[in-house]
Every structure is written in C-alpha cells, then in structure tokens.
Amino acid sequence: MEDSGNHHHHSDDHDHNHHPSSSSPPTSGTCCKCGGPTTFAPPPQTPTFTSPPPTYRPIRAPAIPPDPNSTRAIILAPVPQSQKVPILPPPHHFIAPAKRIHSPDDIVRFHSSDSSKNFLGFVVALSESIRAKKISDPCHVSPATTSLLSILQTLTLIADQTPPLPQSARYGNVSYRTWHEKMSNSAESLIQTLLPENLHPATVELAPYFADSFGNSSRIDYGTGHETNFAAWLYCLARLGVIGEEDYPAVVARVFVKYLDLMRKLQLQYCLEPAGSHGVWGLDDYHFLPFIFGSSQLIDHKYMKPKSIHNEDILENFSNEYLYLACIAFVKKVKKGVFAEHSPMLDDISGVPNWNKVNTGLLKMYKAEVLEKVPIMQHFLFGSIIKWE
Structure with missing residues (x-):
C-alpha cells in the first residue's frame, strides 16, 4: 500500500471525526470518507490516485450503500450456532442435484429447513475449529484431507499448464474457459479418489457442487456463491462420513487455505470478474468465508486487534499465519488508493473492539448477505445429500 502513513493516522479514527492533519490548511472541504462538510480540506493525494490504475476493478452496476433496515436486522439477528453434521443413513439414492431457489419465498422456505440450518452450523463449526490457532499449527491430517489437497494441487497444475491468452480486454481471459473445461472433465475421477467404492455413486451428486466451486466459465467470473459451493461440497463429504469433526482444523488450515491460494491464482491469471459484486459496499469482491475463519483465528490474540489491519508491519509478518490478515493484504495488493474509500x-469492521464481535458479526452477515440473497442462492443445488425440504 503506497499510502501507509495515511492508514496509521486513520487506524484510530473510526468515528468519522474530521481531524486536522498537520499539513492541512484551515479551509473548508468535504470529508473524503462520508462526503460531509468539514472545516479542513482533505489531505492532498498523490497524482497516482487521480485515475484508476490498471488493477482497479470497475463495478458493473452502481454501488448501493447498505440498507439501514437490513443492517439493523443483521445486528439484531441471533448469532448462528455450530451444529454436528448428521451422517446420511443408507440406503443411498443419489440423484443429480438441481436448482430450487427462484424467489424470496423460496429463500424463506430454505432458511426454515433443517438442511439450511445444518449447513450454516457446519460453517460455524469449521470457524470454531480454528479458533485461536495459526495456519502452521500442527493438526490431524487424515487420508481424506491428503486426497483433498492432492485434488487442489492437480487443479493448480492445470492452471500452470493453461497460460492466459494475450487480449486487449482487461477482464475475463478466455483461457479460463479451457482451464474450467479441464477441471470439469476431471471432476468425477478426482472426486472418486476421495470416496470408498460403495460411495462412488455419490459422484453424480458431488461433481456439480465441485464444478461450481471455481467460478463460471461463460461469464468468466467468481464470487461468494461459488465459494459457498465449495463449502457445500465439503459439507456433503461430511454428510457422507468422508471427513469428520477431527478433520475440521485441517479442512480450514490446509484445504481451505489451498483452495484460497488456487482461487487467487485464477483471479489474477485469468482476470476473473467479481460475480455479483456490491462494489465498495461489499466485504470483498470475491470472498467471505476466509474473513469468518480468519477472525476466529485471532480471537483473544494478545496484541493483534481488529485495528491492526492498518499496520503494514503486522500484515507483512503475519498474513501467512492468519487468514483475515492475508485477505486484507490481498485486497491492498489488487486495489490501489485509500483503503477507507475502496473497502469501507x-x-x-477495523473499529470493532474485539475479534469475537467481528466473528459473530460476520457469521450473521454471511447468512443475510450470501445465504439469504436470491441472486446468489438461485444457483445453489439440492439433491439427496442437501435436501430441498
């Protein structure tokens, strides 16, 4: 981040007070954060910020500020609780999963179902499994976890063998479609390496979640809906007993970290568009879950607080150990300019007093802003493992 000095100044300034900077002349201006009048001119910006640099991502629709009513509803909502994943009892009748959500009424029906509550409970359980742990901390790595890592490694190698094509368009390199096709074609055989033979028929149900975990090949985009499909795929593996609760820390610290590395590689290599971006009013153009898992890692940390994201030394030295810091570092890498402006x-959130509050707030926000949104969840699939009830 070029303007690190500005961020240190800002880290304690979460209340939108318009403090003078030592160099600001006392003339009237507008606040660079909220647009309100202030007695001080905004701090001078370096010329590099006057036009967006090439890495700046345009948003396709005007950014809509959060609805105060929905923000209030999120604050008042109960905190999602972790749940045990019930093993799917035999006899199994696996079916090709299909889309079922088409309207707000369908969303209401989904959220009143056991499937929805248990899936969200699984995400909470993953979050709790990594609480106060670093990525490098030792954890139980089962053969299933090793197979999951091997699958993601295979997809990473396919990306290495599928370089982007030269093109003038800034977003959506068509080589991504080749990568996606190779991934889809190998999905069934890759998934079968995970499953005992009696569960091989489950591939018909697992493959669609898997293939939807890495973005959309026609739109060449990726977003929180695709990320949710990856979580749903892992949830299905838990329902089948392929992964158990003892695997959860490794599922986050090894498997999800590897998935995130792959997705960042694909985002940068093929210039993937953000799918359904909220513009600056979203948490992040592409991801949500690593913020949940990462905030859990930092709960009760001795000296790292939510405002520590403004400290460049902390980001540089600890983003390899904490997912939340890695997310912030990545946002600062791909978006130039003032952090408070491109990621309000x-x-x-950096003004929240502790990581526990950040974690519970993000869990509530994930339910409201991802799992309860028709444009995202209309692509979600239902079969015999995740049932439409």
Whole structure:
C-alpha cells in the first residue's frame, strides 16, 4: 500500500471525526470518507490516485450503500450456532442435484429447513475449529484431507499448464474457459479418489457442487456463491462420513487455505470478474468465508486487534499465519488508493473492539448477505445429500 502513513493516522479514527492533519490548511472541504462538510480540506493525494490504475476493478452496476433496515436486522439477528453434521443413513439414492431457489419465498422456505440450518452450523463449526490457532499449527491430517489437497494441487497444475491468452480486454481471459473445461472433465475421477467404492455413486451428486466451486466459465467470473459451493461440497463429504469433526482444523488450515491460494491464482491469471459484486459496499469482491475463519483465528490474540489491519508491519509478518490478515493484504495488493474509500466495510469492521464481535458479526452477515440473497442462492443445488425440504 503506497499510502501507509495515511492508514496509521486513520487506524484510530473510526468515528468519522474530521481531524486536522498537520499539513492541512484551515479551509473548508468535504470529508473524503462520508462526503460531509468539514472545516479542513482533505489531505492532498498523490497524482497516482487521480485515475484508476490498471488493477482497479470497475463495478458493473452502481454501488448501493447498505440498507439501514437490513443492517439493523443483521445486528439484531441471533448469532448462528455450530451444529454436528448428521451422517446420511443408507440406503443411498443419489440423484443429480438441481436448482430450487427462484424467489424470496423460496429463500424463506430454505432458511426454515433443517438442511439450511445444518449447513450454516457446519460453517460455524469449521470457524470454531480454528479458533485461536495459526495456519502452521500442527493438526490431524487424515487420508481424506491428503486426497483433498492432492485434488487442489492437480487443479493448480492445470492452471500452470493453461497460460492466459494475450487480449486487449482487461477482464475475463478466455483461457479460463479451457482451464474450467479441464477441471470439469476431471471432476468425477478426482472426486472418486476421495470416496470408498460403495460411495462412488455419490459422484453424480458431488461433481456439480465441485464444478461450481471455481467460478463460471461463460461469464468468466467468481464470487461468494461459488465459494459457498465449495463449502457445500465439503459439507456433503461430511454428510457422507468422508471427513469428520477431527478433520475440521485441517479442512480450514490446509484445504481451505489451498483452495484460497488456487482461487487467487485464477483471479489474477485469468482476470476473473467479481460475480455479483456490491462494489465498495461489499466485504470483498470475491470472498467471505476466509474473513469468518480468519477472525476466529485471532480471537483473544494478545496484541493483534481488529485495528491492526492498518499496520503494514503486522500484515507483512503475519498474513501467512492468519487468514483475515492475508485477505486484507490481498485486497491492498489488487486495489490501489485509500483503503477507507475502496473497502469501507472492512475499514468499519477495523473499529470493532474485539475479534469475537467481528466473528459473530460476520457469521450473521454471511447468512443475510450470501445465504439469504436470491441472486446468489438461485444457483445453489439440492439433491439427496442437501435436501430441498
């Protein structure tokens, strides 16, 4: 981040007070954060910020500020609780999963179902499994976890063998479609390496979740809906007994970290568009879950607080150990300019007093902003493992 000095100044300034900077002349201006009048001119910006650099991502629709009513509803909502994943009892009748959500009424029906509550409970359980742990901390790595890592490694190698094509368009390199086709074609055989022979028929149900975990090949985009499909795929593996609760820490610290590395590689290599971006009012253009898992890692940390994201030394030295810091570092890498302006939601969260509050707030926000949104969940699939009830 070029303007690190500005961020240190800002880290304690979460209340939108318009403090003078030592060099600001006392003339009137507008606040660079909220647009309100202030007695001080905004701090001078370096010329590099006057036009967006090439890595800046345009948003396809105007950014809509959060609805105060929905923000209030999120604050008042109960905190999602962890749940045990019930093993799917035999006899199994696996079916090709299909889309079922088409309207707000369908969303209401989904959220009143056991499937929805248990899936969200699984995400909470993953979050709790990594609480106060670093990525490098030792954890139980089962043969299933090793197979999951091997699958993601295979997809990473396919990306290495599928370089982007030269093109003038800034977003959506068509080589991604080749990568996606190779991934889809190998999905069934890759998934079968995970499953005992009696569960091989489950591939018909698992493969669609898997193939939807890495973005959309026609739109060449990726977003929180695709990320949710990856979580749903892992949830299905838990329902089948392929992974158990003893695997959860490794599922986050090894498997999900590897998935995130792959997705960042694909985002940068093929210039994937953000799918359904909220513009600056979203948490992040692409991801949500690593913020949940990462905030859990930092709960009760001795000296790292939510405002520590403004400290460049902390980001540089600890983002390899904490997912939340890695997310912030990545946002700062791909977006130039003032952090508070391109990522106001993350900036606001840095003013929350502790990581426990950040974690519970993000869990509530994930339910409301991802799992309860028709444009995202209309692509979600239901079969015999995740049932439409």
